[in-house]
Amino acid sequence: MALETTADQPAPLRQVSQLIDGYIGRLGAVWVEAEIAQLTRRQGVCFLTLRDLVAKISIDATCHVSVLDSSPGAITEGARVIVHAKPSFYAPRGALALELREIRPQGEGELLAQLERRKQLLAAEGLFDPRHKKRLPVLPRGIGLITGKNSAAERDVLQNARVRWPDVRFVVRHALMQGNGSALDVMRGLAELSSDESVEVIVIARGGGSIEDLLPFSDEALIRAVHACPTPVVSAIGHEPDSPILDLVADLRASTPTDAARRIVPDVTEELAGLASMRERARFAIGALVGREVHGLAAIRSRPVLATPTTLVDVQQGLIHDARDRARRSLGHRLDRAGDEIGHQLARVRALSPLATLERGYAVAQLPDGTVVTSIDHANADAELNIRVVDGTIAARVLTTDPTPHGKEGDHGSGT
Incomplete structure (x- = not known):
């Protein structure tokens, strides 16, 4: 009911605040579409500022962190959301706010939430496990390229790869890189290239785009086909901020098609410089080794045993001569004593x-x-x-x- 007041009989501010609080308290929870203009977490409570999508109207809102964390998608500033909220009025300050009970991302946010759920399910199956990643060859005999016909991505990969290694060989399969049927077309090209024995690595390349444009590269069937592919796969989708699920299952993620060309083939100039450097280091190492051995041989040759190799023999020969002389003297003495003894015995025999x-x-x-x-x-x-x-x-x-x-x-x- 209306509050009757006059200039002579005004209503106290507290009464007006109480009436507003009562009116708002009788409102039930409502679903509201808005954009998050500001988001702050503080001691288990989240403080938000919701802004209308068209008009320049904003209102404060609060919720427990569990409400924000239970959202099916990431909630960030600038995200478009639908919230289930109960209006409330804070009488001491006369401030209107919304108490949020549920938050749902909309538009791009909802799409990101779906991709996040798909990503979690595939990760739980182990499709992104680093142990399943295959090593890329240092210099592949043939490189398979799946990309749009006459696209900038195709030119970037081919030109940059040939600049780095002029003799590189590509097997190109053109496919739709956007819209319905794109994932199926890419899978068809993947199957053809993986069956080619000359192809040792496959690159899937496309320029940047919106989330909707890159949806085919998060298709579950394509993700499973890449995981099952026996040939290493390089994902070169979009630019640095873009991150389709293909980046997670691929054996190598390149930030751009140009980066893919840089990472799948070595730079011939760098390799030649590396070979020259290695050759120089090897020459230096061998020279140092030979020098050490020559010095060691000289040191060994300077030792007395090698300077006069017969020293040891001479010493032993002297010992042998001394021993021989002692033996001769000893034998001579014994023979003399024996002769004397025989003479004495002969004298005795003769006497007898x-x-x-x-x-x-x-x-x-x-x-x-x-x-x-x-x-x-x-x-x-x-x-x-x-x-x-x-x-x-x-x-x-x-x-x-x-x-x-x-x-x-x-x-x-x-x-x-």
């Missing part, structure tokens, strides 16, 4: 020999059978005896025998 006794005037009487006569009992009368003296034998006959009494030394009896 019967011949020496005979030389002193003694004789040995023997019977004809050789028996030595040691007693008169052995020689009977008329017995024949052989008497051996120092220079021969005398034949004799026994005439008589005369026994010698015991104890009378030097008293000899004989009878022949």
Whole structure:
């Protein structure tokens, strides 16, 4: 009901504020389309400024961070959204605000949200796993190129690649790079190039464009075909800010078609310079190695053992000569001692020999059978005896025998 006031009976400001709060409080939640002009996160609460899409009207809004995080797409400043909100009035300041209960991105934001969901599902399957990435050849024999016919992307890739490596070979397949049927056309070219054994890497190139223009390169069927392709695939879609899902599944992402040309073939000038540098380093390394070896050989040759190699032999030869001389002296001494000992033994033998006794005037009487006569009992009368003296034998006959009494030394009896 209307508030009746006059100049004489004005209504207090607090009463007006209370009535406005009551009116607004009776409003239910509404769906509102707007653009986010400002967004601030602060201690679990988000403060937003919503702006009308046409008129220059804006209103503050708040929500819990969970409302913003649960949105199906990324919510940023400048995004077009539809919010489910409950109007509220803050009486102490007389400020109107919206309490947001749900936020949905619209237009490009909704499209980005769909792509994000698709990206998450494919990532969960492992299609973007770095372990599945294939290494690009250093210098491919053939390069497959899928791009639009007579497009700037085609010229960029071909010209820049040939500038870097003039002998590079391309196998080009033209395809629709925008609109309905584009993904299918690219998949057809991918299948043809992957079956060509001379093609060792495939480049999918297109110039920049809007999100809608690049949608075919986020097509799920194309993403799965690239993942299953046995040949390494390079994605060169758009410019640096553009990021279709193809960039994630490709074995290599190039920011632009020109960047793709730079990364798939080496620069012949750089390679020649690198070879020259490597050759120079190798020459220097070999020279240094030879120098070290020559110095080492000179040091070894200067050692006494190599300066006079016979030194060791001479030393050993001297030792052998000394040992030989000692052996000769030792053997000579032993032979001398043995000779002296033999002389002594010979003298003893000669002293004990019967011949020496005979030389002193003694004789040995023997019977004809050789028996030595040691007693008169052995020689009977008329017995024949052989008497051996120092220079021969005398034949004799026994005439008589005369026994010698015991104890009378030097008293000899004989009878022949």
